Amino acid sequence: MLIQTFFQDLRIGLRVLIKEKSFCTLAVTVLAVGIGAVTSMFSVVNGTMLRGFSFPNADRLAGVQVVDPTQSNPFGFNSQIFSLDYEAMREQQTSFEMMAAFINGATVNVTADGTPKRYTGAYVSADFFRILGVRPVIGRDFAPRDDQPGAEKITLISYQLWQRDFGGSPEVIGRSIRINGKPATIVGVMPQGFAFPVNEELWIPLYAEYPPTPRNSPNAQGNQPGVLALLKPGVSFDQAQAEFSGLAKQLAAAFPDTNKKFDTAVIQPLIKTFTPPNIKGLLWTMLGFCVGLLLIACVNVMNMQFARATLRAKELAIRSSLGATRIRLIRQMLTESLLVAALGATVGIGLASWATGYLNAATHSGENPIPAYIVFNIDVPVLVFVVSATMLAALVSGFVPAWMSSRASAVDALKESGRGNTSRAVTVITRSLVVMQILVSSLLLVGALLQLKSILRQNQIAWGYDNGAILSARLALMEGDYPTPEARKLFFDRLLRELRANPEYEGAALTNRFRMTFSGFGRIEIDGRAYAKDEDRPNTNFEQVSEGYFETLKARIIEGRDFALDDTDAKQPIAIVNAAFAHKHFGNESALGRRFRTVGNNGQLFGPWRTIVGVVSNVRMLGPFNNPQVDDTGFYVPYFSSVFGPALPGPVQQQFATVIVRPRANNAADIERRAAVLATTLQREVNKVDANLPLYFVGTARVNQESFLGVNRIIASMFTLFGGIAVLLSSVGLYGVMSFSVNQRMQEFGIRMALGADTQRILQMVLRQGGVQLLIGLGAGLALTATVAVLARDGIATQLFEISPLDPLTYTTVALLLTAVAFVATLVPAQRATRVDPMTALRAE
Structure with a gap:
């Protein structure tokens, strides 16, 4: 029925x-x-x-982290696992069937058929693919013998790379290529679509490339891998976390210089590890x-x-x-x-x-x-x-x-x-619904405008130099061709000589800054000042640069001198600080001759006392995103100096570098227009020094910096779209309610006008009704938005770039916009009410 x-x-x-x-x-x-x-x-x-x-094993996949429980932020945990820590825990643990270490998003230089290319790859331990439950579609997986220091280099490649660069030929198995300057063999092809952990195209055994090194080694490339594991059936994430927290405490007690504060484990589903808060x-x-x-x-x-x-x-x-x-x-x-x-x-x-x-x-x-x-x-x-x-x-x-x-x-x-005619209850409900629409719209609009202003701020960053006039490129000197720090230094010295001798360039220099966007930050202490605990030491940005760096950027030396070719830590540890650093720590006094040193590993690892020899104008050292842990202060050290740890007698092992040049051109627009040609010229200059070394991320500094904003622009566009739709729907709703209300009150308006009410009085009545709804909805909406912003200020602030969640201009703009929309949506029905013919309205049906 x-x-x-x-x-x-x-x-x-x-x-x-x-x-x-x-x-x-x-x-x-x-x-x-x-x-x-x-x-x-x-x-x-x-x-x-x-x-x-x-x-296949997704429900048992776990991410393993060892964290400092006192240091957390919206970006995740302050975590640390050295290769030796991983090995110690892997041998002692009982919660997991298998564990694997990996370094993802890594640069891999590959030469095949005489053509050098840079790929994004991952260095993984032997059980990595078995934990995931994934096998190569052709060829074989890694074996434990492959993941050993000194082992013959092999690689697995992605299906896409196989099709694109090797024509999908089955003879690719056993093919000899060069990886990072050493002979290597392709042993397998992964399934179509597989590119884990991020967007990798090939995979290499971890310890064959990066053997475990001492925990506090300043040259420990790849010494802190990520860790994933496969839970044993019946073992919960909480049980694994309890076991690994015990292991972390043992390591913290055994190695206080490096592990003292990292005494807590976080074991959670792998997808949570890969998705920051x-x-x-x-x-x-x-x-x-x-x-x-x-x-x-x-x-x-x-x-x-x-x-x-x-x-x-x-x-x-x-x-x-x-x-x-x-x-x-x-x-x-x-x-x-x-x-x-x-x-x-x-x-x-x-x-x-x-x-x-x-x-x-x-x-x-x-x-x-x-x-x-x-x-x-x-x-x-x-x-x-x-x-x-x-x-x-x-x-x-x-x-x-x-x-x-x-x-x-x-x-x-x-x-x-x-x-x-509608009942009083229906009238109250419909008007209340309009108030709710305005309330929700104001909340959405404030959020959308804050996001839009944030992305506009990111696009309008003052970098402190003309970033469209600088061409930058990234390069990697791998162990196969450059096994020692001295060999790498010889390459970089020769490269700078070649570039500076080229009449197409006004200047050339080296920096460790990634894509001219960010370098790093750490804690320091100023000579003569006491610090009760590590958190009292200020965080500041740092950058390793060659001589000529500031001249190439056309950054101004305000006080003191630039770096010289013979400046080394063995001769004297020195630094150049920016104007913000000098002002923050020394006020109106001269910073020249003052000393500071870096502090790492939670107050356990000290760098040498560095003497400040120069102060440079502020060049932005932060990327186009928020970092709540550090301000705009920063310092520079000579390129081959170590930022953290004791001074070394020789050059620090710089594996990766960003080379910058200032092409001779009439203006930055000309450089950006000719960027592709200039990139080819730069690659040719590099090939004069090393014919097998590929450049990557080649482009103007502006293009490289803006590349980090692509997803942010999409997010800002979506928030703006949401806000616009909210306003449109609310205005339609307000217009509909007001129009319906006017239609229902036509007889009332006719009577009023017959009794002497003029059109202005009728207009005011209708506008007053809309105004009251607007006032209640807008007031409640902005108050609710401000309350949410205060309660969740820290979390919201990480999503906004250099703008407060309580930005008064944004709230004022939203109030004015909704007022204007509500006025227009109310005015049209109000004007129709004033045109009522009293005789028509009073005529009996």
């Missing part, structure tokens, strides 16, 4: 919606926008955090924005349903008088709401499918793509979410109007003079 009546209600509902095309089209469009937005965003959250990995917070915030949009859409449709219910009062009264129960009337109207929501969901899924396709392409094709395992699509969990959102939308938008309409008096509705 219930099923039969449901299909009957369905047929009636379809006829009603076909008859009311305008309502149906508008309601479906509004709900489609809301459902499409929330579906798209949920697919992002699902693909990033919820779905996890598709590996700030990313989680951002994604949940964006999903919350989309839920807000869906809520506004549902409120709009609810208001439309109230209007329909008023116009259908006689129909409902007739059905009631013919025997329809109140439950049946509610079911009928809810069925219509479900039909509207279902149509909205169908269109919304189409919008979401397009949006997720766009997001996939945009986030995977940039300079810094997101990990390959993160894919946004409309899968089963997303579809379940869509169905849930659809049912919720149907209930939220349809139940209250249906319930209120079903309780109307049939006698009153059937009176010939009845004009369908």
Whole structure:
């Protein structure tokens, strides 16, 4: 019986919606926008955090970290595992079937058929792929004998690399190539689409490239790998964490110089390890924005349903008088709401499918793509979410109007003079819904504008030099061709001579700064000042640079001198500080001759006392993102000096470097226009020194710096879109309610005008009604937004660049914008009210 009546209600509902095309089209469009937005965003959250990995052993995969429990921030834990720590824990632990160490996102220089190329690769221990449950499609996996210091170099390559660079030939197995300057053999090809941990194209045994080194070695390349593991069946993450925290405490006691504060383990599902807290917070915030949009859409449709219910009062009264129960009337109207929501969901899924396709392409094709395992699509969990959102939308938008309409008096509705005027309760509800729309819109708009201002600030950073006039490139000197620090120094010295002798360049220099964007930071102490604990020591930026660096940038030496070619730590440890450093630590006094030293390993590892020989103008040393642990102060040391640890008698082992040149050109625009040609020229100069050394990340400093903003721009665009849709939906909702209210009060306005009220009085009445709703909604919305900003200030601040979550200009802009939108949405119905003809309004039906 219930099923039969449901299909009957369905047929009636379809006829009603076909008859009311305008309502149906508008309601479906509004709900489609809301459902499409929330579906798209949920697919992002699902693909990033919820779905996890598709590996066979995904549910038992664990990330292993050893952390300092006193040092945490929104970006994650302050963690540390040396290779020797990993080996010690692996031998003693009982919670995992297997453990593996890895270094991801690494540079790998490959020469095949005489052509050098740089690839993104990973160095992994022998059990890495067995833990994941993944095998090569052709060839073999790594064996324990391959992961030993001095072992013959081998590699596994990705399916994409195999197809692109080796033509998909099965003869690739056993193929000889050169990797990092040493002969190597390809032993296998991984499955299509596999690029784990991030976007790697080939994999190399870890210890064959980076043997374990002493914990405090200043030249310990690859000495702190990431660690993943496979839980034994029946062992929980909490049990593993308890065991590894005990092991961490043992290591902290045995090696206090390096491990003292790292005495706690964090064992969690691998997907959580790969998703930092700030990313989680951002994604949940964006999903919350989309839920807000869906809520506004549902409120709009609810208001439309109230209007329909008023116009259908006689129909409902007739059905009631013919025997329809109140439950049946509610079911009928809810069925219509479900039909509207279902149509909205169908269109919304189409919008979401397009949006997720766009997001996939945009986030995977940039300079810094997101990990390959993160894919946004409309899968089963997303579809379940869509169905849930659809049912919720149907209930939220349809139940209250249906319930209120079903309780109307049939006698009153059937009176010939009845004009369908709404009850006081319905009036209060519809106006309250408008207030809610304005409240939610103000919250979304403030968030959207803060994000937009943040990205604009990132694009307008003052770097302290003309970053469009500098060409930069990254290079890596691997052990095969450059086994010693001295060999690397000889290469760099010769390279600088070649570049400076080239008449196309005004200057050339070296820096350790990655893509001219960031270098590093650490704690220091100023000579003569006492520090009770490590946290009291100030954090500051550092950079290793060659002589000529400031001249190439055209940064000004304010006081003292530049570095000289013979400046070394063996001769005298020195440093140049920026103006911000000098002002912060020495005020108006001269910084020349003052001393400071670096402090590492939680106050256990001290660098030599460095004498300040120069002060340079402020060149931004932070990247285009927030780092709450450090300000804009910074210092520079000679390129072959060690930043942390004792002074070395010889040059520090610089494996990676960024080379910068200032091409001779009329202006920066000319350099950026000729960037591709200049990059070829720079590669040619490098090949004069080493024909097998590839350059990568070649481009102007501006292009390299802006490459870090690609995903941020997408995020800012999405927040802006959410805010714009919220304003549009709210304005439509406000206009609809005000228009409906005016229509219902036409008789009242006619009477007032017949009794002498002028058009200005009528206009003021309608505008006052809209103004009260705006004032309540806007006031409550901004107050709620400010409260959230205060309570979650630290977390929100990490998502915003150089802008406060309580930025007064943003709040003022939102208030003015919503006021203007509300005024326009109210003015049109108000003007229609003033044009009422009293005789027409008073004419009896």
